Amino acid sequence: MNARPRAPLTVLVVDDELRSLETLRRTLEEDFTVFTAPSADEGEAIMGREFVHIVVSDQRMPGTSGVEFLRRVRSQWPETVRLILSGYTEAEDIISGINDAGIWQYLLKPWHPDQLLLTLKSAGELWRLQQENQRLSLELRDSPEQLVQRVASRRGKVCARSGFDRLTRAADSPLNGICALAQKIAGHELSVLVTGESGTGKELLARAIHYTSERADRPFVVENCGAMPDTLLEAELFGHKRGAFTGAHEDRIGLFQQADGGTLFLDEIGDTSPAFQVKLLRALQEGEVRPVGSPRSVPVDVRIIAATNRNLEADVASGRFRQDLYYRIAGITFHMPALxxxxxxxxxxxxxxxxxxxxxxxxxxxxxxxxxxxxxxxxxxxxxxxxxxxxxxxxxxxxxxxxxxxxxxxxxxxxxxxxxxxxxxxxxxxxxxxxxxxxxxxxxxxxxxxxxxxxxxxxxxxxxxxxxxxxxxxxxxxxx
The missing domain is CATH 1.10.8.60 (Helicase, Ruva Protein; domain 3)
Incomplete structure (x- = not known):
């Protein structure tokens, strides 16, 4: 039996620039039901009468900020997935948005239509997963055995979808040898470095390694380290305590802790600064992280898979990348061939x-x-x-x-x-x-x-x- 087609999710876009608002509407309307509002007040009015799954707000608007608007949205409609779209990259704005308004993604202008659609579709899947999680939580009270079987079945499907078959290749493809070797080492606790040009499938290989390993039932967490300030990257990876810096209004668990027992994929690791490389090296050597503003460290058990489109060996030779960190992350190296x-x-x-x-x-x-x-x-x-x-x-x-x-x-x-x-x-x-x-x-x-x-x-x-x-x-x- 064919599954019933899903009804399109609703997206509210709030932006005081009418031309930007219209462009966003045209980009999204084929895949979503789109509402638009030129101000935060009109956005709240729409949310009061329509069921909105996802809201995308500009950051800088007359009278209020996107973070302040989404903070109110979070208070009244907590299940709505919230995103900021901004041409500014101040770390305080980003951190405040993540903490105060529970913002899921901070998107930068100028945006690319394909990337924006991909992000919004992921936001839609997040909303559906939240609803499914609530439903399963209720079922757990009545039938835990049935839920365990269902979770195991879904986990098996995720592993199958994310395995080496995701890397589409011919019988004589150069990828075959790479996949065979990666499959062989997947079950061993080796750190992995994946190199290659952008768009060659480095993250797909990392996912395949994770979902073929004994850590497959634990989280696979992704962080793109490129073009991110050290302070924000440290807070993202290690977490922070309330009051650690301006905008830190509540404790936040870092990605190392979220990936505990699983795999942490550090994309574009070659773009990190030497100062941050020291902190990352310490975390990997000690097997523990210290959240920003915390007096004590937290033990973590993660497998690191790193990726870069840079020549890290050349960066090591020039002093741009630490040699000790390079050997810590490059237990085995795979180079993804260009298309x-x-x-x-x-x-x-x-x-x-x-x-x-x-x-x-x-x-x-x-x-x-x-x-x-x-x-x-x-x-x-x-x-x-x-x-x-x-x-x-x-x-x-x-x-x-x-x-x-x-x-x-x-x-x-x-x-x-x-x-x-x-x-x-x-x-x-x-x-x-x-x-x-x-x-x-x-x-x-x-x-x-x-x-x-x-x-x-x-x-x-x-x-x-x-x-x-x-x-x-x-x-x-x-x-x-």
Whole structure:
């Protein structure tokens, strides 16, 4: 039996800038029922007559602040998920919002539509989980055995959804060796460092390691350490006591304690300051954290998985990153390959996206798929996802052509038309199609660089040895 479709959740957006209000409404109205208000007073009036699941408020408004408005919302409608949208990043505002108004997310302007939608959908899931938690709490009083079975079943589903199968890959993908090794060490208490460009799936690998380990039934907690002031990052990770600093109106449990018994994923750890690295190193060495403003430390048991898009070894050599912290977090290191290094995975990633969309019957033409496989994807999987979503939104009919892509992706396909051998999809297997596209990509690069294989290797992210092997395998000639 098919599950009944969920009714759209309601979002209230409060912003005194009418143009911003209208842009937000247009961005969200396809996925949510959207109410808008140009002031906090009108926002409260709407909440008094409508059932609002999520409220997004600007921080700086005439007469009041977003934090003050959301503090009142928290008092009257505590179940509503609250978010701040602001162009300012003062630490006091952020801390006050988190503590006083119970704000779930502090979003910064300018915002990206895809990221905003993703955040609001996560907020909707949080609201639903809160309701489910309340319902289960009531059931627990009447039938604890049944609830235990249900929780175990759901935990198993979460583990299955978050395992290594989430990393979509072909039979000859470079990811296979990485996943095999990661699966092997998942059950051991090794700290893990994951490197690679943004958008390559570092967090997906971290989740897979956690949900394949013995810590799978404990929390997996994520913190992005990039572009966050030391004071705020310390309060987020270690927690703080009431009155520890301006805006600290109540005790807050840090993420280390929230992840106790589980895994703490520290993304963009390479962006932390040397001063904060000292505090983090001490926490990892001692297995305890001291909340800001507290006289005593709290023991914690967490597994650390860290990630960065920087070259930490070079940062260690230059003194930007502490060597002792590097060896503490890099018990084993995995490097996630860029999407351009695994073009064989692109058709599978696209097919998986089509399967999950409401328009599962659609497909790309051979020319469109050729463009996708040929593109270098500086934004990696995130950029690919955006292109596919763009084509789904703009295209009509079941077959989607290359004209629906952005100019950069279309140009990648155009460059292939100057190369040989010709692309012939008739009767070819997936591997043969990928070999044809790979041959055309290399030929196009050879043409651009007048046969200079060193430059071709650099452009394609290959070593000269790797390029030589591909030339031999694809029958494109030997080394000159």
């Amino acid at each position: 351009r290094e695994r073009p064989q995975d692109i058709p599978l990633i696209v097919a998986d996206m089509f399967k999950k969309s409401a328009l599962a019957g659609r497909r790309f033409t051979a020319e469109a798929m050729k463009c996708l496989v040929a593109h270098r994807w500086p934004g990696n999987v995130r950029e690919l996802q955006n292109e596919v979503l763009r084509a789904l939104a703009l295209g009509d009919g079941d077959e989607l052509g290359a004209g629906l892509f952005s100019s950069g992706v279309r140009q990648s396909g155009t460059l292939l038309n100057t190369a040989s051998p010709a692309f012939d999809p008739e009767g070819a297997t997936l591997k043969e199609l990928l070999d044809q596209v790979e041959a055309q990509v290399i030929n196009a690069a050879l043409l651009r660089h007048n046969g200079n294989k060193t430059r071709v290797a650099e452009e394609l992210g290959l070593t000269r040895v790797g390029l030589r092997m591909k030339l031999a395998r694809l029958g494109l000639g030997g080394e000159s």
